Amino acid sequence: MSTIRWEQDETGVVTLVLDDPGQSANTMNDAFKTSLTAVADRLEAEADTVRGIIVTSAKKTFFAGGDLRELIAVTPEGAQQAFDAGMRIKRDLRGIETLGKPVVAALNGAALGGGYEIALACHHRIALDTPGTKIGLPEVTLGLLPAGGGVTRTVRLLGIADALLKVLLQGTQYNAEQAKDAGLIHDVAATPEELLTKARAFIDEHPASQQPWDVKGYRIPGGTPAQPKFAANLPAFPANLKKQLNGAPYPAPRNILAAAVEGSQVDFETAQTIEARYFTELVTGQTSKNMIQAFFFDLQAVNSGASRPKGIEPRTARKVAVLGAGMMGAGIAYSCARAGIEVVLKDVSPEAAAKGKAYSEGLLAKALARGRTTERKRDELLARITPTADPQDLAGCDVVIEAVFEDAALKHKVFQEIEHIVAPDALLCSNTSTLPISQLAEGVQRDTDFIGLHFFSPVDKMPLVEIIKGERTGDEALARAFDLVRKIRKTPIVVNDSRGFFTSRVIGQFINEGVAMVGEGLDPASVEQAAAQAGYPAKVLSLMDELTLTLPRKIRRETQRAVEAAGGSWAPHPSDAVVDRMVDEFGRTGRSGGAGFYDYAEDGTRSSLWPGLREHFTRPDAAVPFRDMQERMLFAEALDTVRCLEEGVLTSVADANIGSLLGIGFPGWTGGVLQYINGYEGGLPGFVARARELAAAYGERFAPPALLIEKAAKGETFRDA
Numbered sequence: 001m002s003t004i005r006w007e008q009d010e011t012g013v014v015t016l017v018l019d020d021p022g023q024s025a026n027t028m029n030d031a032f033k034t035s036l037t038a039v040a041d042r043l044e045a046e047a048d049t050v051r052g053i054i055v056t057s058a059k060k061t062f063f064a065g066g067d068l069r070e071l072i073a074v075t076p077e078g079a080q081q082a083f084d085a086g087m088r089i090k091r092d093l094r095g096i097e098t099l100g101k102p103v104v105a106a107l108n109g110a111a112l113g114g115g116y117e118i119a120l121a122c123h124h125r126i127a128l129d130t131p132g133t134k135i136g137l138p139e140v141t142l143g144l145l146p147a148g149g150g151v152t153r154t155v156r157l158l159g160i161a162d163a164l165l166k167v168l169l170q171g172t173q174y175n176a177e178q179a180k181d182a183g184l185i186h187d188v189a190a191t192p193e194e195l196l197t198k199a200r201a202f203i204d205e206h207p208a209s210q211q212p213w214d215v216k217g218y219r220i221p222g223g224t225p226a227q228p229k230f231a232a233n234l235p236a237f238p239a240n241l242k243k244q245l246n247g248a249p250y251p252a253p254r255n256i257l258a259a260a261v262e263g264s265q266v267d268f269e270t271a272q273t274i275e276a277r278y279f280t281e282l283v284t285g286q287t288s289k290n291m292i293q294a295f296f297f298d299l300q301a302v303n304s305g306a307s308r309p310k311g312i313e314p315r316t317a318r319k320v321a322v323l324g325a326g327m328m329g330a331g332i333a334y335s336c337a338r339a340g341i342e343v344v345l346k347d348v349s350p351e352a353a354a355k356g357k358a359y360s361e362g363l364l365a366k367a368l369a370r371g372r373t374t375e376r377k378r379d380e381l382l383a384r385i386t387p388t389a390d391p392q393d394l395a396g397c398d399v400v401i402e403a404v405f406e407d408a409a410l411k412h413k414v415f416q417e418i419e420h421i422v423a424p425d426a427l428l429c430s431n432t433s434t435l436p437i438s439q440l441a442e443g444v445q446r447d448t449d450f451i452g453l454h455f456f457s458p459v460d461k462m463p464l465v466e467i468i469k470g471e472r473t474g475d476e477a478l479a480r481a482f483d484l485v486r487k488i489r490k491t492p493i494v495v496n497d498s499r500g501f502f503t504s505r506v507i508g509q510f511i512n513e514g515v516a517m518v519g520e521g522l523d524p525a526s527v528e529q530a531a532a533q534a535g536y537p538a539k540v541l542s543l544m545d546e547l548t549l550t551l552p553r554k555i556r557r558e559t560q561r562a563v564e565a566a567g568g569s570w571a572p573h574p575s576d577a578v579v580d581r582m583v584d585e586f587g588r589t590g591r592s593g594g595a596g597f598y599d600y601a602e603d604g605t606r607s608s609l610w611p612g613l614r615e616h617f618t619r620p621d622a623a624v625p626f627r628d629m630q631e632r633m634l635f636a637e638a639l640d641t642v643r644c645l646e647e648g649v650l651t652s653v654a655d656a657n658i659g660s661l662l663g664i665g666f667p668g669w670t671g672g673v674l675q676y677i678n679g680y681e682g683g684l685p686g687f688v689a690r691a692r693e694l695a696a697a698y699g700e701r702f703a704p705p706a707l708l709i710e711k712a713a714k715g716e717t718f719r720d721a
């Protein structure tokens with residue numbers, strides 16, 4: 001059955017309605033490819049009766065892009081087939097583009113990836129201005145490049161520099177107005193009727209006999225590399241890209257750059273072949289599989305509620321009490337108010353509470369200056385935040401989110417103070433980053449309604465929230481917490497209680513490993529470089545400085561006491577001695593103290609690594625292969641994640657992958673911390689063998705856990721059932 005409906009009116013205008021039967025969205029699946037060929041052939045055969053063409057969709061979105069289920073399954077053996085299939089789409093779109101009739105894309109909703117590539121093959125693009133309209137080529141974020149003519153056409157439409165920077169390398173998604181400003185579309189429409197009226201008007205104004213557009217030659221704005229002005233700038237592109245990637249192993253940006261530059265020096269058809277070749281290399285490689293798995297399938301599983309208890313009716317939060325208007329409380333208040341929820345923001349004094357609200361004012365002032373909000377929306381949002389120091393003002397709140405200092409006794413006290421004031425069935429959440437939830441719940445009366453809601457800093461930007469189930473937390477509370485996180489448009493992962501939960505615990509392994517290497521006498525600059533080249537967004541020693549050296553030390557000591565009190569044994573980490581020396585001997589406690597692994601200027605900006613590190617720690621004879629340095633950090637996190645699964649802290653692979661990517665900066669090319677193990681050379685057995693090598697060389701902490709060995713032996717990977 002065709003996925004493209006052909007509707008022709010008496011004046012000869014053909015409307016091609018993209019409408020995949022039985023699917024909620026149109027994708028570039030086999031059925032679509034077959035329909036596209038059929039439509040291209042029919043247009044050619046019946047060209048005499050066609051006056052113009054409008055392409056639009058019967059779905060909510062215009063077109064959702066490539067069929068990722070198909071793409072993730074492409075094997076190296078299937079490379080030729082993938083190449084041929086891509087060339088066929090290009091040929092069909094090119095056929096419609098060069099038919100000699102005016103072709104208009106009437107984008108009734110999101111046109112991303114393949115959707116925007118269809119639009120690019122049209123001579124005129126109009127988008128309906130709705131909140132759901134997103135336009136762009138985000139393939140790079142899945143480790144791919146746009147291979148439906150997307151590289152070839154954007155380079156010719158915008159010029160190579162703008163095509164790379166505005167569209168291809170970041171995968172930026174624009175709303176309708178922004179897309180128009182960026183030159184991606186020509187016009188916007190306020191209503192679906194206006195969209196079609198404008199599309200038709202374009203056809204009326206541009207009869208086939210007077211085509212003003214040059215699709216055969218496709219001039220390149222800004223010049224081609226053959227022109228001296230452009231050639232002079234060309235070497236800067238790879239150098240800038242290299243700097244941007246910091247040596248991290250992302251093949252897609254490199255291939256996009258190559259396809260754009262090489263394609264700009266040849267004719268249109270050859271450029272399309274080059275584009276297809278670079279795409280095929282990416283789609284058969286491991287990185288795109290990792291990224292598609294994580295940023296599409298795992299993310300969808302997590303957001304759609306795979307970890308939410310089933311059968312519990314959604315309940316919308318109406319009024320949230322945020323306790324503590326510091327850095328986190330202020331950000332949480334803003335995020336809730338942005339989602340339309342009333343917030344009462346409480347601190348110890350009216351001044352402290354007002355300061356917390358001022359944080360929202362600051363963010364909104366910036367958004368207003370950048371045209372991202374309006375004065376009316378700003379005022380409405382601010383009106384939803386009520387700062388106070390009076391506990392009585394929390395009456396009627398149906399959710400409490402506590403974000404006072406990280407101190408168990410204080411947290412107990414504030415919950416006691418407000419529990420009888422808020423709604424009798426209020427959901428009680430703590431934003432602790434390390435304290436066990438079950439322990440905090442001991443102070444409250446309704447412990448089944450008590451739950452951990454761990455936000456990340458800065459709250460307004462960070463997309464993840466880690467929900468922590470205490471021993472007595474009920475399913476109803478978990479479902480409500482999940483719904484709240486979705487309501488404020490963040491991604492919730494669900495974990496069971498333990499010290500540091502999943503994220504804080506696992507990122508701790510990364511930091512400890514980096515610090516341990518300094519203790520072994522390795523050059524601190526190489527340690528930082530190893531983290532960057534492994535793809536970590538933050539350097540490891542600078543991250544430790546941000547956290548402060550004293551906080552992890554305090555947590556470590558508390559944990560040690562708790563473990564020993566419970567009769568367990570405590571193995572020190574080689575990083576402990578380094579941190580102790582840094583704090584006790586040199587008084588360097590991190591960025592907030594003005595000195596840590598780095599020196600800081602008066603205004604808190606990082607100047608350079610502390611020269612004393614070389615003097616007191618670095619040894620000229622210390623040598624660890626660079627690959628080992630990188631893998632020690634990656635493996636430390638991956639192995640501890642497997643232990644989290646073994647211990648039941650984690651119950652879902654998707655939660656682990658997404659939590660590691662969105663919460664703690666595990667490198668994106670891996671597809672997440674467990675997908676890193678799946679995709680490792682030699683699969684799980686290869687990973688186990690390498691872990692054993694690292695254990696022999698650097699310590700037992702790298703010994704593979706039983707669950708990993710067992711899965712490797714059975715030939716399994718880490719996947720949710």
Ligand code: NAI
Nearest residue numbers: 324325326327328329347348403404405406432433455457
């Ligand atoms: P902060 O020091 O910026 O803010 C704490 C606020 O709580 C202060 O404004 C203080 O006046 C207020 N406060 C103290 N006692 C209070 C009381 N009895 N009633 C109401 N307010 C009171 O601390 P921050 O960084 O915002 O952290 C808050 C919590 O969030 C801590 O538990 C922390 O571990 C956790 N957290 C922090 C993250 C971070 O990156 N800073 C990340 C995730 C969680």
